[in-house]
Amino acid sequence: MAEKCLELKKIKKSFSKEETVLKEISLSIDKGEFITLLGSSGCGKTTTLRIIAGLEIPDSGQVFLDGKDVTGLAPEARDVNTVFQNYALFPHMTVADNIGYGLKLKKIPKAEIKKRVSEMLELVQLPGFEKRKPSELSGGQRQRVAIARSLVNNPKVLLLDEPLGALDLQLRRAMQLELKKLQKKLGITFIYITHDQEEAINMSDRIAVMNQGTFEQIGTPDEIYNHPKTSYVATFVGNANILKGMVEGVEGTNLKIALGGESVLVASEGTKLQAGTPITLAVRSENLIFDENCGEGLQAEVVEKSFAGGLLRVVLKLADGTEVVANRHGIDAGVEPGQKVTCSFAAENAVLVDLPDEAERGAEV
Template structure:
C-alpha cells in the first residue's frame, strides 16, 4: 500500500479568467495532518473545495489512492468535509444529525445505533443524543459536525476553518481535541486556516499558500526556523527582515553585507542564487548590547510593550527600520527608551530568504 493517499498534480482554478489556484502540486501522506495556511484570497479554500469535489479544476489531476477523482461528484469520493458554519439540521436531534448519511444509505437501525453511539463516545458527547443544535454550545456543535463527517469512515477528512467561529479559549481546547481524534483514528486530515499559531500547534506538515501558489511546505519547525521566502518569514509568527547583499567567497564561505557591515559565515545552505536577499531573525533570537560587537548594528530603543511574561522591545536602526526584540521573564536591565544599543545575533539563528 502506497504511503501517499492523495496526489495533487498541477491543479489550477480560474474564475472569469482570474487565476485563483496556479498549478500547485502536493503529495499528502496516509494518516497525515496537513494544513493549508495562508491569508484570505490565497487559494487555500478553493484548493480544499477541488479536493472535496465542490469545485472542478480548470486543469490538473487529483488522485485518491491512485484513482482519478478530479471529475467525480462529492458523493463519489471517499472524503468528507467539516465547514466553519457546522451546517447542522436545526430540526433534528444530535443523534439524527450524525445518523443522517447512514439512513440515506439504508443501513439497518442496529448498525446505525452502534455507529452513532461510537461517534458520540469518540467526540465526548454521550448523553447529548436527544438535544437539538440550539441547545448546544459552539464547541459541542462543532463536535457533532465532526462526528457526522467521521461516521462515513472517509479516507480523508477536509476541515475548512472549522474553529473560526469559536472564542479563543474554546478554539485552543478544540485544537487539542481535533489532534487527539486524528491521532486516535489515523485518518488523513487536510485543514484550512489563516491562523499561524493554530497551524504550528496541530500540523505534521504545513503548506503555506500565497497568491494561488505554495511558497513552502514542511514541518512546523522547518516553516518557522527555516523560511525560504520573505512572505513565509513574515506570515509565520513575527520576524525581523533585513535586506542584505550576499557574496560567495569560496566553496563553503559566504559574506553578508548590511550597509558597511560585513558578516562572514563558514557554511550556509542557500535556497536562492540571488545576490540581494533578506535575512530573517526571529525576535527571540535578536540580542542587544550597550557596547559595539564585532558584527552589530547601531540602534535606538523606541518603545517597550509589557505583556506579562514577555516584554516586546522595538529598536530603530540608523536607516529607520524598526527591529523587534523579545525579552522573556526579564523586567530589569532592559535599556531605557531613547538609549543607544548595538543589535546582534548568532549566525545559526538567521535564515536567508528570497523576495518570493
C-alpha cells in the same frame, strides 16, 4: 515508504479572466497525515479544499484519491467528508439524527446506525447527548457533533475548513489538542484550513503555506518556522525581521555579510554565493539580542517599546534606517526611545531567504 492518499497535480482555477485563484498547484499527501493549508484570506486555500471535495471543478489539472482520478466525480462519489466553520447541523434534528443522517441516506439498517452513532459519541466525548438538539449545545459541543457526523462514514479524507474559527480562544486551544488526538487515534487523513499560524504549528504533520494561488513552502512545522525559504513565509509564520545585505566572502562555514554598516556572519548551509551578491536574511525577533551597554553588534536606536503576552517588544532602527523588532521576556528592559544600543544575532539564527533556485542547489551565482 508512506502510501499516498491524495494527490493534486497542476491544479489551475480561475473565476474570471482577471482572477486566477490557483496557479497550477501540486501537492502529495500521505495516508494518515495531518496537513494544514495556511494562508491569509484570498490566497486560494478554501478553493483548494472545495476542489478536493468536488464542490468546484478545476480549469485544468487532476485530483487523485488512492491513485484513482476523481477530478470529474461528484462530491457524493468521493470518499471525502467536510467539516465547515458554521457546523451546518440540522436544527430540527437531535444529535443522534444529525450524526446518523448520512448513514440513513445510504439505507444502513437502523440497528447499525444506532451502534455507529453511539461509537461516534463516545469518540468525541459526548455520550448521553443523543436526544439533544443543536440549540441545547455549546459551540464546542456542536463542533464535536459536526466532526462525528463527518467521521461516521469512515471517509478516507476529512476536510476541515476553519472548524475552530467560531470558538473562543481557550476552547479553541483545547479543541486543537482534542482534534489532533482524534486524528492520530483514527489514522484518517486530515486536510485542515486556517489562517492562524499558531494553530497550524501546534496541530500539523506538515504545513503548506499559500500565497496568491501558489504554495510558497511545504514542510514540517520546524522547517516552516526555523528554515523558511521566502520572506513571505518568514513573516507570515511567526515574527521575523527581513534584512537586506551584501555578501563579502566566506569565513569557515559561514558567509560574511555587509549589513547596516557592519559585517555579520550567517550560516551558509552549503549555499555558495559570490562576493557582491545581494542577499536577504530572516531573523526571528526572539533571536535578535540588543545590548544597552553598546557592545559588539549593529548600531541601533530604540524607537519604541511595548509589553504583550509576557514579552517585551522593542523596535530598533539600524544605521541604514531599517527598523527591526527584538523580543525579550519580562516587563522592562531599562531602555527608552532615543537610546543608543547595539543588536546582534548568532550566525545559525539567521536564515537566507528568497534565494534563486541555483543558490538553493549550492551552485555559485
